[in-house]
Amino acid sequence: MSGKKTFFITTPIYYPSAKLHIGHTYCSVAADVMARYKRQQGFDVMFLTGTDEHGMKIEKAAKEAGKTPIEFLDEIVIGKGGITDLWALMNVSYDRFIRTTDDYHVSAIQKIFKALYDRGAIYKGNYEGKYCVPCESFWTEAQLVDGKCPDCGREVRDEKEEAYFFKQSEYAERILALYKEHPEFLQPESRKREMISSFIQPGLEDICVSRTSFKWGIPVDFDPGHVVYVWVDALFNYMTALGYQNDAHNDLDKYWPCDVHFVGKEIVRFHSILWPAMLMALDLPLPERVYGHGWLVLDGAKMGKSTGNVVDPYVLAETYGVDALRYFLLAEFPFGIDGNFTNELLVTRINSDLANNLGNLVSRSLAMADKYVLSEKDGTAKDLFGDKRESYRANMEKFAFQAALSDVFDVLSRANKYIDETSPWVLAKDDSKRAELAGVISTLLATIRACAELLTPFMPDTTAKIYEQLDKGARGVLFPRIETK
Ligand code: MSP
Numbered sequence: 001m002s003g004k005k006t007f008f009i010t011t012p013i014y015y016p017s018a019k020l021h022i023g024h025t026y027c028s029v030a031a032d033v034m035a036r037y038k039r040q041q042g043f044d045v046m047f048l049t050g051t052d053e054h055g056m057k058i059e060k061a062a063k064e065a066g067k068t069p070i071e072f073l074d075e076i077v078i079g080k081g082g083i084t085d086l087w088a089l090m091n092v093s094y095d096r097f098i099r100t101t102d103d104y105h106v107s108a109i110q111k112i113f114k115a116l117y118d119r120g121a122i123y124k125g126n127y128e129g130k131y132c133v134p135c136e137s138f139w140t141e142a143q144l145v146d147g148k149c150p151d152c153g154r155e156v157r158d159e160k161e162e163a164y165f166f167k168q169s170e171y172a173e174r175i176l177a178l179y180k181e182h183p184e185f186l187q188p189e190s191r192k193r194e195m196i197s198s199f200i201q202p203g204l205e206d207i208c209v210s211r212t213s214f215k216w217g218i219p220v221d222f223d224p225g226h227v228v229y230v231w232v233d234a235l236f237n238y239m240t241a242l243g244y245q246n247d248a249h250n251d252l253d254k255y256w257p258c259d260v261h262f263v264g265k266e267i268v269r270f271h272s273i274l275w276p277a278m279l280m281a282l283d284l285p286l287p288e289r290v291y292g293h294g295w296l297v298l299d300g301a302k303m304g305k306s307t308g309n310v311v312d313p314y315v316l317a318e319t320y321g322v323d324a325l326r327y328f329l330l331a332e333f334p335f336g337i338d339g340n341f342t343n344e345l346l347v348t349r350i351n352s353d354l355a356n357n358l359g360n361l362v363s364r365s366l367a368m369a370d371k372y373v374l375s376e377k378d379g380t381a382k383d384l385f386g387d388k389r390e391s392y393r394a395n396m397e398k399f400a401f402q403a404a405l406s407d408v409f410d411v412l413s414r415a416n417k418y419i420d421e422t423s424p425w426v427l428a429k430d431d432s433k434r435a436e437l438a439g440v441i442s443t444l445l446a447t448i449r450a451c452a453e454l455l456t457p458f459m460p461d462t463t464a465k466i467y468e469q470l471d472k473g474a475r476g477v478l479f480p481r482i483e484t485k
Contacts, residue, residue: 007038007045008255012263013052013237016076020086022311023296023303029326031262032092036457037396046255048241050098051077055136055230059216069216098241100233104248108240109233110221121281127163127208130156136230138208151266164210171277172204184289186272188336191292195272235275258287268292291399294338323459324350330401347482354479357412365444366469368424379438381446384414392454408454415447
């Protein structure tokens with residue numbers, strides 16, 4: 001054992017059926033920022049992401065494309081311009097990538113399903129209910145909105161078939177106790193209220209966990225014809241990826257329980273009810289926290305194939321730059337609530353924060369250091385941070401990325417003002433003010449260095465450039481202003 005503190009963070013595993021859009025990128029970038037932040041703090045980080053590759057939706061999409069499911073999946077997951085390429089482009093520094101079609105995961109899920117069955121947590125019955133095909137979700141009549149799927153608004157249909165059920169109904173009290181005894185388990189607070197009032201208080205139902213109407217899933221090995229419900233298959237990725245019920249990996253003891261699952265708000269219910277209930281059924285330790293973030297929306301509607309309003313992260317990254325995009329996603333919107341994405345907001349952020357504030361400060365400060373032949377070490381730096389460092393850390397610890405970034409940008413603004421207040425060009429004219437001038441330059445460069453450190457999890461490429469400018473004499477514009485008509 002290294003004795004190093006560990007930090008295990010996950011994103012949801014993505015459905016490869018639809019083209020990924022900027023909304024999907026949101027969670028991966030946020031998790032990446034957190035992973036980089038914790039690594040910077042010396043934690044031994046496990047950042048897990050991957051793809052959720054089973055289910056009727058994939059089976060259908062592959063068929064429509066004239067491919068086998070795995071051909072279809074390989075192209076979208078590991079093919080050119082696919083999911084792993086997108087994460088590479090966005091600098092998403094995951095430590096492990098799981099595909100639920102990986103052999104080790106498949107056999108582990110079969111063992112897990114059997115263990116749940118052997119413990120009496122799963123039983124065989126008949127399923128009759130409302131099913132949303134695209135969402136692969138069962139709903140009760142009461143949960144439907146205008147008779148349609150409450151998640152995507154599409155038609156649901158009646159389904160009846162022999163199926164296995166998980167006794168979710170038995171866990172309501174324990175889940176409520178979990179929320180009460182561990183208020184940090186589900187965040188933000190609003191999500192907890194929603195889970196209680198929409199799902200737990202109306203009465204938790206047993207949940208159908210096997211299907212016989214399609215084949216593209218993990219077979220229940222003791223009952224041919226049944227495949228494991230995608231959410232059981234998907235949720236356990238968080239443990240199989242570490243070696244639970246398999247030998248492909250061996251770090252479950254080191255990283256489990258998970259420090260935080262980042263998930264979009266519509267899948268909070270799976271992560272904060274079904275997931276802990278299944279873990280309780282197997283007497284396994286529960287994750288420490290689930291954070292349900294908001295959606296990026298376009299004119300109020302969730303982005304996605306169904307509504308057609310997809311915003312392509314490749315196009316955005318190429319147009320504006322990866323770091324500008326990463327910064328924008330976390331600076332513009334509070335993580336816990338929905339944010340309306342517009343190009344205008346993106347351009348304004350880039351111009352005001354990155355070009356005018358950060359970029360200007362760096363170029364003005366270095367230009368003066370060059371002109372007056374002074375370095376960071378020539379003077380005594382003043383602290384322009386006040387309590388902003390502590391505030392930044394506190395905000396990062398509670399995933400308040402927007403507030404953490406404001407803390408840093410407040411310091412950068414302060415440093416820009418400091419230039420105007422101290423007027424180094426006036427000091428430079430007077431030889432007796434040389435020490436004072438050296439102090440000013442030192443303050444500016446030290447402030448830039450310290451801010452770069454705090455910005456590194458958000459904009460790793462940009463801060464690498466800043467360090468090159470500070471330490472290696474490199475020069476250049478960090479963020480050109482984007483002209484708007
Ligand atoms: N496969 C499941 C997750 C299983 S986790 C055990 C799934 N996949 S998904 O590809 O549909 O969505 C992945 C994540 O992207 C979800 O957390 C979802 O909320 C998020 N987003 C999809 N569209 C989004 C926005 N427009 N904005 C923010 N997040 C969005 O769900």
